[in-house]
Amino acid sequence: MQLDLESCGVRSFRESDAAELARHANNHKVWLQLRDRFPHPYTIDDARGFIAFAGGANPETAFAVTVDDQPVGSIGAVLGEDVERCSAEVGYWLGESYWGRGIATRALVSFTEYAFATYEVERLFAVPLAGNTASCRVLEKAGYRLEGRMRRSAVKDGVVQDQLLYAIVREDGIFARA
Numbered sequence: 746m747q748l749d750l751e752s753c754g755v756r757s758f759r760e761s762d763a764a765e766l767a768r769h770a771n772n773h774k775v776w777l778q779l780r781d782r783f784p785h786p787y788t789i790d791d792a793r794g795f796i797a798f799a800g801g802a803n804p805e806t807a808f809a810v811t812v813d814d815q816p817v818g819s820i821g822a823v824l825g826e827d828v829e830r831c832s833a834e835v836g837y838w839l840g841e842s843y844w845g846r847g848i849a850t851r852a853l854v855s856f857t858e859y860a861f862a863t864y865e866v867e868r869l870f871a872v873p874l875a876g877n878t879a880s881c882r883v884l885e886k887a888g889y890r891l892e893g894r895m896r897r898s899a900v901k902d903g904v905v906q907d908q909l910l911y912a913i914v915r916e917d918g919i920f921a922r923a
């Protein structure tokens with residue numbers, strides 16, 4: 746898969762991405778906003794394992810976010826199961842040196858279109874920690890709507906926190922663009 750966007754892209758991972766992926770992922774500030782299954786420290790073996798997982802999945806659901814074709818982060822979806830098989834959770838992160846350039850918004854807008862075109866889902870959602878203003882803004886700019894606050898739903902780095910529930914459904918149609 747390859748989506749070419751203005752100044753960045755989203756594409757399938759390559760084995761040769763491991764070192765750059767690990768370099769960007771190995772950041773406490775990135776880890777602080779993600780689930781604990783995202784390793785910290787993040788080693789090149791972690792990157793190799795993730796790239797192998799991403800490449801082996803059918804359908805493919807985890808992708809590199811790129812600048813000049815080099816990986817600077819990742820975006821993907823976890824497809825729901827059982828009665829929630831019509832939903833998927835989106836997730837994304839970028840290396841800190843690439844924050845604040847609109848890259849995550851462009852990647853999410855594009856990945857959202859790709860996901861509705863590719864997966865049999867009616868709904869995409871995300872549950873950022875309530876203090877993650879940048880991610881909430883990215884979701885809003887990409888057309889996701891705030892549906893609620895999940896009070897004291899997550900513990901990260903020893904701190905119990907609220908999560909905000911954002912979602913977009915297929916019938917929302919034309920997605921907002923940054």
Ligand SMILES: CC(C)(COP(=O)(O)OP(=O)(O)OC[C@H]1O[C@@H](n2cnc3c(N)ncnc32)[C@H](O)[C@@H]1OP(=O)(O)O)[C@@H](O)C(=O)NCCC(=O)NCCS
Nearest residue numbers: 778837838839844845846847848849850873878879880882
């Ligand atoms: C969240 C993340 C992906 C955003 O990536 P990004 O490319 O910097 O995002 P964009 O540049 O597209 O948009 C960020 C928006 O948040 C705003 N923003 C960033 N930090 C902010 C803050 N502390 N307070 C208020 N707004 C903030 C920016 O101004 C921008 O909005 P604007 O275009 O209206 O000015 C990146 O910060 C990241 O990887 N964080 C760690 C991992 C993470 O949080 N992943 C998401 C988990 S739900």
